[in-house]
Amino acid sequence: MPKTENEKGFVEIINGNYKPRGKFHIIEKNQPIFNKDTGKLAGVTNPRDMTYIHSYGGEAIFFESLSKGKLMATRCDNEKCGAKGSIFEPFRIYCPDCLRKTTVIDLTDIAKKTAKIHSFIITHRSGAFNTLPLPIKFINVEFEGVVTILMSVLAVGDPEIGKHIIPIFNTKNPTYTITDLRFVTEGTKESELPAGFTF
Numbered sequence: 001m002p003k004t005e006n007e008k009g010f011v012e013i014i015n016g017n018y019k020p021r022g023k024f025h026i027i028e029k030n031q032p033i034f035n036k037d038t039g040k041l042a043g044v045t046n047p048r049d050m051t052y053i054h055s056y057g058g059e060a061i062f063f064e065s066l067s068k069g070k071l072m073a074t075r076c077d078n079e080k081c082g083a084k085g086s087i088f089e090p091f092r093i094y095c096p097d098c099l100r101k102t103t104v105i106d107l108t109d110i111a112k113k114t115a116k117i118h119s120f121i122i123t124h125r126s127g128a129f130n131t132l133p134l135p136i137k138f139i140n141v142e143f144e145g146v147v148t149i150l151m152s153v154l155a156v157g158d159p160e161i162g163k164h165i166i167p168i169f170n171t172k173n174p175t176y177t178i179t180d181l182r183f184v185t186e187g188t189k190e191s192e193l194p195a196g197f198t199f
């Protein structure tokens with residue numbers, strides 16, 4: 001059952017401190033588990049409803065940028081690093097080679113021009129808490145000049161290795177999670193995008 005506003009947990013940061021408000025742990029009535037063959041008690045269910053506070057830290061700019069139609073990446077600019085100039089997508093706060101903090105860069109234009117499918121898998125059965133429409137077309141995405149591969153979802157079109165794809169962003173009703181970023185095949189019309197998404 002969807003929660004009312006009084007049953008949700010909210011968090012703000014005020015003067016540098018996390019300020020939770022509302023309910024973060026909700027108790028629900030448990031149920032007995034009876035063995036239908038013997039009529040005997042075998043156990044109980046244990047419903048738990050918990051809201052987890054997940055801090056993004058240095059990755060916050062990545063998720064906030066998705067809501068504005070921007071795909072941010074990072075680059076190692078350390079002169080002493082053997083991997084200097086490497087661009088990372090998914091976004092890495094630290095360079096894995098020199099362990100120094102990376103520089104945040106805007107990858108949106110490069111993604112629009114050069115994103116292509118490296119590999120893909122289509123899954124008809126999801127795990128718990130899935131919010132994506134089934135079947136899910138999971139794609140591994142390559143970008144020109146980027147040393148890593150991004151995992152994402154093809155929202156419109158048929159996946160094919162090497163196919164050029166275009167990023168789309170949930171700018172109208174952002175969730176501030178990775179599902180705000182998806183891809184579509186080239187030639188997809190704005191009217192075909194999932195609700196809330198724009199190019």
Ligand SMILES: [Zn+2]
Binds near residue numbers: 081083
């Ligand atoms: Zn480095």
